[in-house]
Each structure stands twice: as C-alpha cells, then as structure tokens.
Amino acid sequence: MPAMDFMNEIENLKQKNKDLQMKSIMINDTAYDVIGFESLVDFSATWEIVEALIGNQENKSQGSKGFQSKNITWNKIEINKQMQALYEGKLIIWDRAEEASLIVDPVSQPLYRSIEVPVNESVIYGAKDAFTENSQQNIGLLRSKYQSKDFEVMTTQHGKRNRRFSFLILKGTTDQKMVEMIKKKIEDYPNEIKQVKDIHVAFGFSKFSLITRVSSTELPENAMEYIEQGKIVFFMDGYPFALVMFNTVFDVFKQPSDSNYLSVFVYSLYMLRIVGIMIAVLLPGLYVALITINPEMLKVQLALSITESRQFVPYPAFIEIIIMLLLIELITEAAVRLPISISNTIGVVGGIILGQAIVEASLVSGVLIIIIAATTIANGIVINFENGITLRLMKYIIVIFSALFGILGHVIGLLVLCSYIARITSFGVPYVRWKKEGIQSENQ
Amino acid sequence: MKRNDWKKILILLLSLIFLSGCWDSRDINYRSTPILMGLTKDEDLFHVYLIIPVSVVSEQRNLAKVDGKGITIVDALEQLKKKIETTIDLEHIGFIVLDEELGKEGIGKIINTFMRMRDVPGTPAIAFTKEDMNTYIDQMIDTFQKVGVPIFGFLEKQIGWEINTPEVILWEVYRGIHSYTSDISIPLISSNKNLEMDYFGASVLKDGKIVETLDSIEVMLMNLLNNEENVIKTFVTIDDTTNVELVERDVEYDYKFRGDEVDLTIRLEFVLIVSEAEDHLNDDKIQKMFEEKMKKDTLKLVKKLQGKHADVLGISNRIRKNYTNAELKNFLEEIYPNININVDVEAVIENNGKLRNLNNDDFEDWDKEKQEQD
Structure with missing residues (x-):
C-alpha cells in the first residue's frame, strides 16, 4: 500500500527530525495533510497559498471557469522524489482520500541575507550590489543586467550535498564546448566539492600554483564584464562570489568599474597599479641586495644614512627583513581574524608601537620600516584580494634570490617569476595573453 | 609532482x-666606504690617505682620516686596512687626489694600477694638489666640519661644477x-683656510x-670648444x-x-646676452669686441x-680615421703641430639686458620727433 508506505515514512522522518511538521486541514470535507520542514518553510505565510490552491482545485472540479494554474496536478509521486523535495524546502500536500500529493513552492524561511554593498571589493563609481550565498539571487542580479534572450543559464548538481553549479552563457560569446567540458569535469569528480580548492582539484590544476586559475569576484558588474569578454563565469551554491575561469594577467590591474572615471585618469591609474605591483614584489629584495651584496650601487649619501640607521642591528639584512615581513603578515592575518572593533587596535599596536619601538630597540633599521610600509601599502593596490596574496608570496622568492646573489639574483628571481607566469595555462588557454575578447587555446 | 621531482628540487x-x-x-654597516683617496710619495714609499665618513646615530656626520705607507699602492692600502x-x-671612492710632484714624474703606472684594481670604480674624479x-x-x-659642504662638490655636475673646471674621471685619464x-x-x-679650496687651472x-x-x-675655452658641455x-x-653671458x-x-x-x-657660433657694458657701447661694437x-x-x-x-681639444681625434695605425703612432709629434688653424667666430646678441639704451633702440628717433614737435 503506497499510502501506508508514505505515512510510515513521514512518521519515521518525524521521529528523527523534530522540525518536520505535518498539519491537517479540512477543506470542503476533504482531509489534507500539509508536510514540510519548519526550518525551511514559513508555515504561517504559506497557509494562504495552500488554502487558495486547494480551493482552486475544488472550484476546478466543479467546472467553474477563471484564472487557474494548469501546472498544478495531483499525482502519485514516488516516495523518494517526495522526500527529496522536502529536503529542498518544498511543501507536500497530501490528499488522504485519493492518496495523491501535490508539491508546492512555499514561502521559505528568510535563510539568505539580502543584497548588500560589497565588503571585499570596494568601488567608488560603479554598481554597489554584491553577490550573496543564494545562487538564484546571483543569477537574478546578472539577468537584471543583461535583459536579452542571449543570456542562458546551465545548471548541474553534484555530490551528496546536492550542490548546485550554475554556468552563465552568453550566446555567441561564451565557448559552449568549454562550458560543457568544465561541467563534465565537475560532474565526474568523485569526491565532495566543498571549497574552491576542490574545484581546482576537479579541473586537474596543481595544488601548489602561485596563481589562482579560478578567481572569485563579488561584483555583478565585474562578472558581467567577464562574461562579455568570453571568460567562463559560474556560481557555486553557498559561495557568495562568482567564480571566473580564464582570467588574464591584465585582470590584476584592470577593473571594469575603472571606466567610469576620466580616460586619462584611468590610464594613470593603470600605471600607478603597475608601479605598485613592482614595488610590492621588488622593493624588499632590492633592499637585501643593496645592503648585503651590492652597496656600491647606492649613492654615497644614501649609503651613509642607511649605515647610520643599521648601526646597531645585530644580524644580516636577510634575517632583518624576514622578521619584519613576518610581523606584517601576522598583523594582516590577525586583523582579518579579529572582530572589527578589535582589529583597529591591532593596527595601532602594529603600526605605531611596533614600528617605533622596534627601531628604537635597534632590532631593525629605520630604512627597513619605510621599505616594509611601502611594500605593504603597494600590495593593497592590486585588483582582487587573491592577486594580492600572489604578490605577497612572490616577494619572498625575490628576497631569497637577492640574498644569495645580490642584484644579479634580484634579476634572476624576476626572470624566474616571469617565466613561471608565462607558462601558466588552464585547459590550454594561456594566462598571459593579449587577446581581449574570447578564449583561444594554444592548440587551436 | 612525482617523488623524483622533489629530489631534483631539493x-x-x-x-x-x-x-x-x-x-x-658583509652588510653595509660593517663596511667603511671612503669617499676620497689622496696619493703621494714619501721618499720611496707610496703614502695613501683615505677620507672615511663616520656616522654615529644622533650625532653630526664626521670625516675620519686614515693613512698607510707601502712600497706599492696596493701594499700601502693593505697596511692601511690593518688599522681599521x-x-x-x-667602491664608493668619488675622488682621487694626486700630488703634483707625482704628475711631474708621470702617473701612467699609478693610473694603470687603479684601472687594474677591481674594487676601484672607473668613475672617480681625478685632481692634482699643489701642497702637502x-x-x-x-x-x-676641517672645512667639512665647519661648513658641512659636500666634499669635492666643485667637480660634480649636479652640485657645484662650473665651466672653468675640467671634468675628468679615471677612465678618461x-x-x-x-x-x-x-x-x-x-x-x-689646493686647500685654503677661508674657502673650501683654491683652483689654479688645469695641468x-x-x-x-x-x-x-x-x-x-x-679651461673655459677648452670646454667651449667641446660641443658637449652646457654653456x-x-x-x-x-x-x-x-661682460657677456652665453646662451647658446x-x-x-x-x-x-x-x-x-x-x-x-674652427667655426664658433655664439648667442649672447649683454650683462655688463659701458653706456656708449652699442650691440655691434660689443659683438665685434667679443668676436x-x-x-x-x-x-x-x-x-x-x-x-x-699635446692635444686636449680633440683636434687630432676628429681626423684619425684618415691615417694608418703607423702614422697615428707619431701623429702628435709630426702632423698635429703643423695643422694650419684658423678660427671663425660669429656672435649674435639676443638682448642687451632689457635696458633702455639710446645707442641701440628705436626710441632715439621717436625722441627727436617729439622734440621737433615741441
């Protein structure tokens, strides 16, 4: 008896999950059961819908005419499907007499935050909405920006969590084959995809890559621009960022919302960012190289004032700079972990007390504090926090090479980094490429 | 990555x-960086002096003198290093001062030694001094401590260089x-008690x-005849x-x-500004006198x-491509003294100091007309 089966199943479920609700309702002398998770469904608001639906049904059976939804049909649905629907936040209306059920989209509990201003990527002139954890909402944000039939969404679900991945396709621009391939890679991945790292693994990228190949953006404006450039953008349910594949080296210092400024200013901004990147990567290494191995490259006056500031520093420049860089990394990380109200204190402690006191105690030289400050500030100038992390790591490579071989090592380190960046590809599409629009793999 | 790769990387x-x-x-604070080297000869021994900036935190920057004697220059430097x-x-030496007496004997070997020494750069300025x-x-x-001026700034282009000083660096010598x-x-x-130094011209x-x-x-003329210097x-x-000022x-x-x-x-073209002149002189006269x-x-x-x-003007250098190597060997002795030289000077006065000068400007006629009207 399927009916008994169903009721048993529900009773069973109710034992295990206290938030499962089953309410009975009598309409026109017919008894209905309304079943749903209290934690997912707002029952008091849904009640009206249920009444209207069933009332509608009654009217329909009486043959009256009027507006009614044709989709709603009572069916004998498999138990498994019904259970799955329950877990997805749907409501089941069970007709005891006919042993048929109806799956309804209820008013759900407010489990998702509303659209807010971006937290991680701040814009001055530009759209101020940001993605949220709900990927339906995110797709909606993009659809509102591209109101055309060319904009399509392809969805797949993966794993035990039943996590939804939504790919955004712009007809004529997006490489459909590539999307199919990526989708298949996700579907074929045997393990659970929990974080972005698992996506990297699913795509077969190295875990030790310095450069992120699946980058995240919080801004719908950016995401839309990337779609129009032919990059592949997709959402992972519960991750409040759009994931972008095939980003290029130019995305490190270019942002779509830049174009809201004067063009001249935009170009100077690009220059500024390139200079900032150079400072962030090269300056600490340059300090080590000039202090330890090639002081003859400094002007006499500069050499003397550096000597003066390093007078009582007891260890070599390499150790000195590593200590300072480590401290700065600690401050940065601590500021991220701590609540906002306390993280300001960290800034004061780190900046004023540590900076001042560490020089007075002759543990590091005053010049180094300037270098570290410039590096840390310049590090923040790049677009996207992920790229900032890349720069943070890269400067250590340069520092090590500089400590070993001086200015020569500095150049070698830069060369090593450049060749590393140059050989990075994802699915045959190089990371360093000039072509502005579309993606073209090397093999084509 | 394969296991083998890790071994390779290690x-x-x-x-x-x-x-x-x-x-x-060694770190920069364990190095002394002399900025000036003085070289003289005491009887048969070379005597090397170095001026080393000494900097102590929170005190005024000071200079220290170190010296050493030795049979050769390198030996003298080694003796000197033992003291410090x-x-x-x-590598930071900016100036090398040689005793004039050495110059009279010949500094060829000394310069060769400096060129050979890897840690002396090719760029320090060279000068002779007349005194001990x-x-x-x-x-x-002493001057530095009193006045605090950059030492030897008069030889550096960005600091105090003037056109009447020759600018020579080691590799050019x-x-x-x-x-x-x-x-x-x-x-x-040579040094001077009142000023930083005395300048006697060039050897x-x-x-x-x-x-x-x-x-x-x-020396100023020599620099003018060389197209490179700024005038x-x-x-x-x-x-x-x-007195006139050169513009171009x-x-x-x-x-x-x-x-x-x-x-x-030699065709010289000048553009001038009159900076000092008697009132009765007009531009044409000044121009002629200058030429x-x-x-x-x-x-x-x-x-x-x-x-x-001796050819410090580069006259022979400009035609050396016309001669064979054998001819060039004795060029300065045989051909250079016999070159017939003619000088052509052309000067243009750009302005005469923006003064009202009755000898020059058009106001003269206008004044007369006015008087006639009266």
Missing part, C-alpha cells in the same frame, strides 16, 4: 644555497694617457707627465668693463686636406698646445 635548492657563497658578503676594524670598500697631502686632507676635513691622438687635462687645486698631461698648465679662462650661465669677460654655442670643425698639409677652420677676443684667445690656446705637442 638538490637544486641546496646547491643554490651552498654554491652561492652568500655568507661571505671594518672592511674597506673602495697631509695638510690638504686635514684642511678638507687612462684613455688620455694611452691614446695616440688625444690627451687630457686634470684640475690643479695638461702628455704620456702621463705634466707638460703645461692652463689657467681657468683657457648656460657662462660669463665671458671681454675687457675691464664689458655651436662649434664646427672643418678640415681640408691639401697634399700633406691640413687646414682646420675678436674669442678668435685671439682660441688661436693662442691652440698654438700653445700645438707647441707642447
């Missing part, structure tokens, strides 16, 4: 660290000594020996009351070959140098 990293020898390098706790790093080196160095340090067709002149200085070197001395006006803010005194200068060397004879016309003076002085300078078989 070996690479280890060899990178152990083969680099980076532990031998830190490493001596000669010890007094000179003491005086320099080396080139001047060994080149068949060009020579070099080195500034001659002309031939094969490393001083053969002639040029005064500061001749802005250069003043030329024509006579007791007249152009030099052309025009060679003509008639059999074995070589004719050279005559330049022509006379230039000819005199060239003749003087030709007489000494």
Whole structure:
C-alpha cells in the first residue's frame, strides 16, 4: 500500500527530525495533510497559498471557469522524489482520500541575507550590489543586467550535498564546448566539492600554483564584464562570489568599474597599479641586495644614512627583513581574524608601537620600516584580494634570490617569476595573453 | 609532482644555497666606504690617505682620516686596512687626489694600477694638489666640519661644477694617457683656510707627465670648444668693463686636406646676452669686441698646445680615421703641430639686458620727433 508506505515514512522522518511538521486541514470535507520542514518553510505565510490552491482545485472540479494554474496536478509521486523535495524546502500536500500529493513552492524561511554593498571589493563609481550565498539571487542580479534572450543559464548538481553549479552563457560569446567540458569535469569528480580548492582539484590544476586559475569576484558588474569578454563565469551554491575561469594577467590591474572615471585618469591609474605591483614584489629584495651584496650601487649619501640607521642591528639584512615581513603578515592575518572593533587596535599596536619601538630597540633599521610600509601599502593596490596574496608570496622568492646573489639574483628571481607566469595555462588557454575578447587555446 | 621531482628540487635548492657563497658578503654597516683617496710619495714609499665618513646615530656626520705607507699602492692600502676594524670598500671612492710632484714624474703606472684594481670604480674624479697631502686632507676635513659642504662638490655636475673646471674621471685619464691622438687635462687645486679650496687651472698631461698648465679662462675655452658641455650661465669677460653671458654655442670643425698639409677652420657660433657694458657701447661694437677676443684667445690656446705637442681639444681625434695605425703612432709629434688653424667666430646678441639704451633702440628717433614737435 503506497499510502501506508508514505505515512510510515513521514512518521519515521518525524521521529528523527523534530522540525518536520505535518498539519491537517479540512477543506470542503476533504482531509489534507500539509508536510514540510519548519526550518525551511514559513508555515504561517504559506497557509494562504495552500488554502487558495486547494480551493482552486475544488472550484476546478466543479467546472467553474477563471484564472487557474494548469501546472498544478495531483499525482502519485514516488516516495523518494517526495522526500527529496522536502529536503529542498518544498511543501507536500497530501490528499488522504485519493492518496495523491501535490508539491508546492512555499514561502521559505528568510535563510539568505539580502543584497548588500560589497565588503571585499570596494568601488567608488560603479554598481554597489554584491553577490550573496543564494545562487538564484546571483543569477537574478546578472539577468537584471543583461535583459536579452542571449543570456542562458546551465545548471548541474553534484555530490551528496546536492550542490548546485550554475554556468552563465552568453550566446555567441561564451565557448559552449568549454562550458560543457568544465561541467563534465565537475560532474565526474568523485569526491565532495566543498571549497574552491576542490574545484581546482576537479579541473586537474596543481595544488601548489602561485596563481589562482579560478578567481572569485563579488561584483555583478565585474562578472558581467567577464562574461562579455568570453571568460567562463559560474556560481557555486553557498559561495557568495562568482567564480571566473580564464582570467588574464591584465585582470590584476584592470577593473571594469575603472571606466567610469576620466580616460586619462584611468590610464594613470593603470600605471600607478603597475608601479605598485613592482614595488610590492621588488622593493624588499632590492633592499637585501643593496645592503648585503651590492652597496656600491647606492649613492654615497644614501649609503651613509642607511649605515647610520643599521648601526646597531645585530644580524644580516636577510634575517632583518624576514622578521619584519613576518610581523606584517601576522598583523594582516590577525586583523582579518579579529572582530572589527578589535582589529583597529591591532593596527595601532602594529603600526605605531611596533614600528617605533622596534627601531628604537635597534632590532631593525629605520630604512627597513619605510621599505616594509611601502611594500605593504603597494600590495593593497592590486585588483582582487587573491592577486594580492600572489604578490605577497612572490616577494619572498625575490628576497631569497637577492640574498644569495645580490642584484644579479634580484634579476634572476624576476626572470624566474616571469617565466613561471608565462607558462601558466588552464585547459590550454594561456594566462598571459593579449587577446581581449574570447578564449583561444594554444592548440587551436 | 612525482617523488623524483622533489629530489631534483631539493638538490637544486641546496646547491643554490651552498654554491652561492652568500655568507661571505658583509652588510653595509660593517663596511667603511671612503669617499676620497689622496696619493703621494714619501721618499720611496707610496703614502695613501683615505677620507672615511663616520656616522654615529644622533650625532653630526664626521670625516675620519686614515693613512698607510707601502712600497706599492696596493701594499700601502693593505697596511692601511690593518688599522681599521671594518672592511674597506673602495667602491664608493668619488675622488682621487694626486700630488703634483707625482704628475711631474708621470702617473701612467699609478693610473694603470687603479684601472687594474677591481674594487676601484672607473668613475672617480681625478685632481692634482699643489701642497702637502697631509695638510690638504686635514684642511678638507676641517672645512667639512665647519661648513658641512659636500666634499669635492666643485667637480660634480649636479652640485657645484662650473665651466672653468675640467671634468675628468679615471677612465678618461687612462684613455688620455694611452691614446695616440688625444690627451687630457686634470684640475690643479689646493686647500685654503677661508674657502673650501683654491683652483689654479688645469695641468695638461702628455704620456702621463705634466707638460703645461692652463689657467681657468683657457679651461673655459677648452670646454667651449667641446660641443658637449652646457654653456648656460657662462660669463665671458671681454675687457675691464664689458661682460657677456652665453646662451647658446655651436662649434664646427672643418678640415681640408691639401697634399700633406691640413687646414682646420674652427667655426664658433655664439648667442649672447649683454650683462655688463659701458653706456656708449652699442650691440655691434660689443659683438665685434667679443668676436675678436674669442678668435685671439682660441688661436693662442691652440698654438700653445700645438707647441707642447699635446692635444686636449680633440683636434687630432676628429681626423684619425684618415691615417694608418703607423702614422697615428707619431701623429702628435709630426702632423698635429703643423695643422694650419684658423678660427671663425660669429656672435649674435639676443638682448642687451632689457635696458633702455639710446645707442641701440628705436626710441632715439621717436625722441627727436617729439622734440621737433615741441
């Protein structure tokens, strides 16, 4: 008896999950059961819908005419499907007499935050909405920006969590084959995809890559621009960022919302960012190289004032700079972990007390504090926090090479980094490429 | 990554660290960086002086004098190094001052030694001093402590260089000594109790020996004849009351070959501003006086140098491509003194100081007309 089966199943479920609700309702002398998770469904608001639906049904059976939804049909649905629907936040209306059920989209509990201003990527002139954890909402944000039939969404679900991945396709621009391939890679991945790292693994990228190949953006404006450039953008349910594949080296210092400024200013901004990147990567290494191995490259006056500031520093420049860089990394990380109200204190402690006191105690030289400050500030100038992390790591490579071989090592380190960046590809599409629009793999 | 790759990377990293020898390098605060080297000879021993900046936190920057004696220059430096706790790093030496007596004996070997030494850069400025080196160095340090001026700034282009100082650096001296067709002149200085230094002009070197001395006006002419130097803010005194400022200068060397004879016309073009003049002189007169003076002085300078078989103006250098290597060997002795030199000067007065000068401007007629009307 399927009916008994169903009721048993529900009773069973109710034992295990206290938030499962089953309410009975009598309409026109017919008894209905309304079943749903209290934690997912707002029952008091849904009640009206249920009444209207069933009332509608009654009217329909009486043959009256009027507006009614044709989709709603009572069916004998498999138990498994019904259970799955329950877990997805749907409501089941069970007709005891006919042993048929109806799956309804209820008013759900407010489990998702509303659209807010971006937290991680701040814009001055530009759209101020940001993605949220709900990927339906995110797709909606993009659809509102591209109101055309060319904009399509392809969805797949993966794993035990039943996590939804939504790919955004712009007809004529997006490489459909590539999307199919990526989708298949996700579907074929045997393990659970929990974080972005698992996506990297699913795509077969190295875990030790310095450069992120699946980058995240919080801004719908950016995401839309990337779609129009032919990059592949997709959402992972519960991750409040759009994931972008095939980003290029130019995305490190270019942002779509830049174009809201004067063009001249935009170009100077690009220059500024390139200079900032150079400072962030090269300056600490340059300090080590000039202090330890090639002081003859400094002007006499500069050499003397550096000597003066390093007078009582007891260890070599390499150790000195590593200590300072480590401290700065600690401050940065601590500021991220701590609540906002306390993280300001960290800034004061780190900046004023540590900076001042560490020089007075002759543990590091005053010049180094300037270098570290410039590096840390310049590090923040790049677009996207992920790229900032890349720069943070890269400067250590340069520092090590500089400590070993001086200015020569500095150049070698830069060369090593450049060749590393140059050989990075994802699915045959190089990371360093000039072509502005579309993606073209090397093999084509 | 395969397991084998890790081994390779480990070996690479280890060899990178152990083969680099980076532990031998010393930090900047364990190095002494002399900025000036003085070289003289005491009887048969070389005597080397170094001026080393000493900087102590929260105190005024000071200079220290260190000296050492030895049979050779390197030996003297070694003796000197023994006296100092830190490493001596000669890479920051900006100036090398030589005793004038050394110049009279010949500095060819000394310059060769400096060129050979890896840690002396090729760029320090070279000068001769007339007085005792010890007094000179003491005086320099004393002046620095009193006034705090950058030491030897008068030889540095960005600080205090003027057109009447020759600007020579070590490798140019080396080139001047060994080149068949060009020579070099080195500034001659001494210390002074009131000022930073006295400047006596320049010594002309031939094969490393001083053969002639040029005064500061001749040095200025020498720099004017070289197209490279900047002439802005250069003043030329024509006579007791007249002075002009140069705005622009152009030099052309025009060679003509008639059999074995070589004719050279030096064409000088100047743009001037009158900066000091008597009222009765008008622009034409000043221009003529200037042209005559330049022509006379230039000819005199060239003749003087030709007489000494020394070429600091680059006259022979410009035609060396026309001669074989064998001919070039004796070029300065045989061909250079016989070049017939002619000087052409052309001057344009750009303005006469923006003064109302009745001899020059058009106001004269206008004044007359006004008087007639009255």
